[in-house]
Structures are given as C-alpha cells and as structure tokens.
Amino acid sequence: GIFLLASRDLFRGLSNKDFGHLGLYVAFYEIYCGKLFDLLNNRQILHARENAKANVVIVGLQEHAVKNVQDLMEVIDLGLSSRTTGVTGANVDSSRSHAILQISLKDGRSKDQDGKLREHGKISFIDLAGSERGADTMDTDRQTRMDGAEINKSLLALKECIRALDQQHDHTPFRGSKLTQVLKDSFVGSNCRTVMIANVSPCGS
Secondary structure (H helix, E strand, O other): OHHHHHHHHHHHHHOOHHHOOEEEEEEEEEEEOOEEEEOOOOOEEEEEEEOOOOOEEEEOOOOEEEOOHHHHHHHHHHHHHOOOEEOOOOOOOEEOOEEEEEEEEEEEEEEOOOOOEEEEEEEEEEEOOOOOOHHHHOOOOHHHHHHHHHHHHHHHHHHHHHHHHHOOOOOOOHHHOHHHHHOHHHHOOOOOOOOOOOOOOOOOO
16 A cells, blocks of 8 residues: 555665665554544543644654564554544444554754754655545444544535635634644645545445
8 A cells, every 4th residue: 555655665765875864753643533542552642732833743642763664564554453443334344533644754863952853854644534424324323423523524624724725815724623733734834745645436326
C-alpha cells in the first residue's frame, strides 16, 4: 500500500550521504468521537493545544525512532491493530475513527529551544473514516449511530475548511472539529502540500 511505497522512498532518500544527519521518527494516533488516542502507547488520551506561534501541538504523543522499512512497517501494523473498528449495515469491519500517521525527519545535529531535535520535515497520512448514511446505521446500536454522527460532523467541518481555503475567505474554521484542528498545518503555510486520494469501487445495490 501507500505506507510501504512511501517508506521505501524515504529510506532510499536517507541513504544519500547528504542526508546522513537526518533521523526518521513515527507517531500514530486516532480521532474517535472527538477525542485523540495514541495508537502506539496503549491508547493513551492526547490533547491538541495551540502554542504561542498558533501551531497545533499534540500533547503527550509518543514518537518512535525507526531505522529501516521493516521497522517502520512493524510500528504501523502495531498502530493499526489498536485502531477502533466496528460493524455497520454497510461494512462488517468499518473504521470508526480517523487515523493520522506522522513521519518526521529530524536533524541529529541541531536542537530547538526546548532541547528537542529540530524538525527538518514532516509527512502526514490521514486515513479518514467514510461518511455514513442513516440507512446504513439504522439497524445498529446507539454507540454506532453516535460514532457515525461524529464522523459525519468532522467530515463536514473538513469540507468547510477546504471550501474556505478555495474561496480565499479571511477566516478558515479549523476549530470546527478535532480533525480540522490537527490538520491545520497540512493546509496553511508556504511549505505545505496536500493531496487527497479517493478509493472508489463499483458496487451493486
């Protein structure tokens, strides 16, 4: 999948002697019912906070250093095994959360004012839970219906942010949901790039 392809590209680049000073670190968390959980640290609850520079920081999120593609894929598999899933009328193994995988490149020669390794760059992979129709959840329990409502609310907030950016509004409502709050740095800034990929397949009714 895309995780494996990206991992190979990253480590292929790091094998260049010009980038020997960079290390690769990975973090993996999910947003479930408006709350953040660390998928690599026993689902510990996390908190999204804005720092003095208006950048969103995930407080308590653990990062893990990885040395090769196999290490990275093992960490990703560990995180995926902790992700929240459930049964709906449309899918017997439905993702009930948005998952965010962050891969950071850090400079081993330099530290920031907090004494942490300075970040050289970051790539985030966001696996969005699919929007749900009421007809797909009408036969399920109350918790599943609440999950679906929260998923749809966050996806609507994401749509509103994308619309505001496209129409160059003065204000972009990133605080409309936890999802849009943590994705803020993926949309704003001169050095950020965002790509959306849709997995589409035909089905019979």
